[in-house]
Amino acid sequence: MASMALAPAWKQMSWFYYQYLLLMALYVLEPWEWTVFNSMLASVVGMALYTGYVFMWQHIMAILHYFEIVR
Amino acid sequence: MANPGGGAVCNGNLHNHKKQSNGSQSGNCRKNGIIKEDQQNGKPHCYKQIVESFEEPPLHVMVFTYLGYGIGTLFGHFRDFLRKCGIEKCNTAIEREKQRDFVPLYQDFENFYTRNLYMRIRDNWNRPICSAPGPQFDIMERVSDDYNWTFRFTGRTIKDVINMGSYNFLGLAARYDESMRTIKEVLEVYGTGVSSTRQEMGTLDKHKELEDLVAKFLNVEAAMVFGMGFATNSMNIPALVGKGCLILSDELNHASLVLGARLSGATIRVFKHNNSQNLEMLLKDAVIYGQPRTHRAWKKILILVEGIYSMEGSILHLPQIVALKNKYKAYLYIDEAHSIGAVGPTGRGVVDFFGMDPREIDVLMGTFTKSFGAAGGYIAGRKDLVDYLRANSHSAAYATSMSPPISEKIITSIKFLMGDDGSTQGLQRIQQLAKNTRYFRKKLSEMGFIVYGNEKSPVVPVLLYMPGKVAAFARSLLQKKIGVVVVGFPATPLAEARARFCISAAHTRKNLNTVLEALDEIGDLLQLKYSRHRKSMRREPYEETSFELDD
Numbered sequence: 001m002a003s004m005a006l007a008p009a010w011k012q013m014s015w016f017y018y019q020y021l022l023l024m025a026l027y028v029l030e031p032w033e034w035t036v037f038n039s040m041l042a043s044v045v046g047m048a049l050y051t052g053y054v055f056m057w058q059h060i061m062a063i064l065h066y067f068e069i070v071r
Numbered sequence: 072m073a074n075p076g077g078g079a080v081c082n083g084n085l086h087n088h089k090k091q092s093n094g095s096q097s098g099n100c101r102k103n104g105i106i107k108e109d110q111q112n113g114k115p116h117c118y119k120q121i122v123e124s125f126e127e128p129p130l131h132v133m134v135f136t137y138l139g140y141g142i143g144t145l146f147g148h149f150r151d152f153l154r155k156c157g158i159e160k161c162n163t164a165i166e167r168e169k170q171r172d173f174v175p176l177y178q179d180f181e182n183f184y185t186r187n188l189y190m191r192i193r194d195n196w197n198r199p200i201c202s203a204p205g206p207q208f209d210i211m212e213r214v215s216d217d218y219n220w221t222f223r224f225t226g227r228t229i230k231d232v233i234n235m236g237s238y239n240f241l242g243l244a245a246r247y248d249e250s251m252r253t254i255k256e257v258l259e260v261y262g263t264g265v266s267s268t269r270q271e272m273g274t275l276d277k278h279k280e281l282e283d284l285v286a287k288f289l290n291v292e293a294a295m296v297f298g299m300g301f302a303t304n305s306m307n308i309p310a311l312v313g314k315g316c317l318i319l320s321d322e323l324n325h326a327s328l329v330l331g332a333r334l335s336g337a338t339i340r341v342f343k344h345n346n347s348q349n350l351e352m353l354l355k356d357a358v359i360y361g362q363p364r365t366h367r368a369w370k371k372i373l374i375l376v377e378g379i380y381s382m383e384g385s386i387l388h389l390p391q392i393v394a395l396k397n398k399y400k401a402y403l404y405i406d407e408a409h410s411i412g413a414v415g416p417t418g419r420g421v422v423d424f425f426g427m428d429p430r431e432i433d434v435l436m437g438t439f440t441k442s443f444g445a446a447g448g449y450i451a452g453r454k455d456l457v458d459y460l461r462a463n464s465h466s467a468a469y470a471t472s473m474s475p476p477i478s479e480k481i482i483t484s485i486k487f488l489m490g491d492d493g494s495t496q497g498l499q500r501i502q503q504l505a506k507n508t509r510y511f512r513k514k515l516s517e518m519g520f521i522v523y524g525n526e527k528s529p530v531v532p533v534l535l536y537m538p539g540k541v542a543a544f545a546r547s548l549l550q551k552k553i554g555v556v557v558v559g560f561p562a563t564p565l566a567e568a569r570a571r572f573c574i575s576a577a578h579t580r581k582n583l584n585t586v587l588e589a590l591d592e593i594g595d596l597l598q599l600k601y602s603r604h605r606k607s608m609r610r611e612p613y614e615e616t617s618f619e620l621d622d
Binding site (some may be wrong): 019021022023024025026027028029030033037 | 135138139140142143146188191192218537538539540542543597598
């Protein structure tokens with residue numbers, strides 16, 4: 001039952017992945033190059049998100065502290 | 072097609088043409104409001120308004136295209152590094168050990184591109200076929216085990232693939248049937264080879280018959296035929312112009328024209344594609360300033376253009392160019408490789424399309440490969456021009472002349488088109504081609520694809536832009552048993568990869584509908600419908616007779 005519900009979602013996800021491969025011209029590369037590119041992209045995006053999380057959290061705390069909403 | 076009538080607008084006067092960026096228009100020639108019905112008897116149909124479109128894609132498409140090429144380049148450098156280190160086996164040509172210190176041969180961009188980008192999707196080109204290139208053909212199936220470095224044939228053939236890539240505009244390139252009986256007879260009498268050049272022992276009576284027929288077909292004084300279309304351009308332009316002459320050539324001219332121009336030794340200046348304002352500016356400069364250092368007048372000014380440009384699908388703006396040439400006293404050379412037999416109400420090329428007099432063009436060149444189902448080229452014009460070429464052309468002096476069965480095929484095709492065998496089938500084919508072209512282009516732009524070119528040109532480029540989509544498009548269509556030609560860099564600009572469809576008169580409505588359905592599906596799957604001028608599927612309110620704006 002759960003796999004039936006997931007089937008259209010899975011289809012949609014694989015369509016999105018196909019579009020991503022086409023847009024980035026990864027479609028023409030070999031599968032191991034996909035792995036290399038995806039891992040590099042995931043690490044860059046992960047680092048950006050982590051940096052964003054760390055700095056935004058600190059800045060938000062500083063702003064709230066300035067406006068004396070939180071002590 | 073509505074007749075605008077009025078010969079005055081068609082004889083080389085500059086008439087206003089509107090370049091519209093809308094996808095399609097009804098092509099109605101009623102723009103002046105007055106239609107001179109009484110002048111239509113005996114006057115050829117004039118094409119008064121040029122409707123062509125070269126739509127710009129949305130910005131994100133260009134961004135992703137360049138991004139895709141950037142990623143491809145990065146991975147190309149990475150793979151080159153691996154090959155140099157020896158981690159990966161190098162399958163391309165490299166210099167020998169002894170030559171490692173010489174100037175590198177394979178480091179330029181073209182080789183880099185071939186090794187790293189073209190090779191990966193190489194299975195979409197050079198596909199061997201094993202039948203006549205009619206509306207349907209058979210392709211040999213081949214697979215690659217090592218990502219397109221080597222191929223092997225599985226032994227099977229893919230049968231009845233719809234052919235949207237062959238230059239078979241009138242459907243005359245077909246397998247043997249009864250109408251080709253004369254070719255068999257000629258083969259029995261003359262054999263296949265000529266074994267000589269035109270100037271030595273290679274001029275046959277078949278060539279004379281063919282040349283007279285070509286001159287009659289084009290309505291000019293004389294013509295000369297050559298064995299190869301590319302060689303016609305590249306070997307005859309050097310005979311016509313030389314040092315001290317000026318060649319003004321369109322920026323998108325074919326390689327044969329460029330090669331002929333460079334071989335001639337004349338000065339070459341390039342004008343923007345189909346842009347008569349730019350051409351006029353260059354002509355003015357040429358006439359005023361003359362040759363570069365001495366400022367003497369140019370010996371000859373030759374304008375090199377094509378009838379239909381095969382990568383863009385655009386048709387030459389002939390009336391403006393002829394008006395310019397008459398004003399500035401230059402000579403005009405038109406390469407009608409794609410347009411002869413394919414445009415014009417009687418199929419006589421771009422001159423017929425605009426209803427102009429062929430005597431206004433100095434050199435008419437064309438090939439027999441595209442619409443006549445044969446091979447070879449011709450040059451036609453005034454008798455003294457053709458007589459000069461018979462004596463001075465490099466092709467006449469050194470190249471083998473046209474094979475007799477091919478000459479007979481062209482004779483049969485031209486007679487068929489002119490209706491000499493008593494039937495109107497030739498004219499019907501030309502009209503069928505025009506109908507197919509109109510239908511196909513209209514449907515494509517309704518679906519939302521970006522289609523370049525003139526609305527009446529049978530060469531239909533559909534823009535794909537991204538390198539990944541180029542490969543996916545060609546492969547998906549082959550799986551649906553449709554064969555198309557996709558073109559990328561270096562034949563087109565880097566960011567404008569396209570698929571080029573060549574409509575044929577032999578395509579039935581069913582074939583075209585199959586192709587259109589497949590294109591619709593693949594366009595949705597690959598997200599190729601970039602056009603912003605897509606017509607809505609809803610019927611427009613003013614098409615109905617009563618003005619009730621419902622909904």
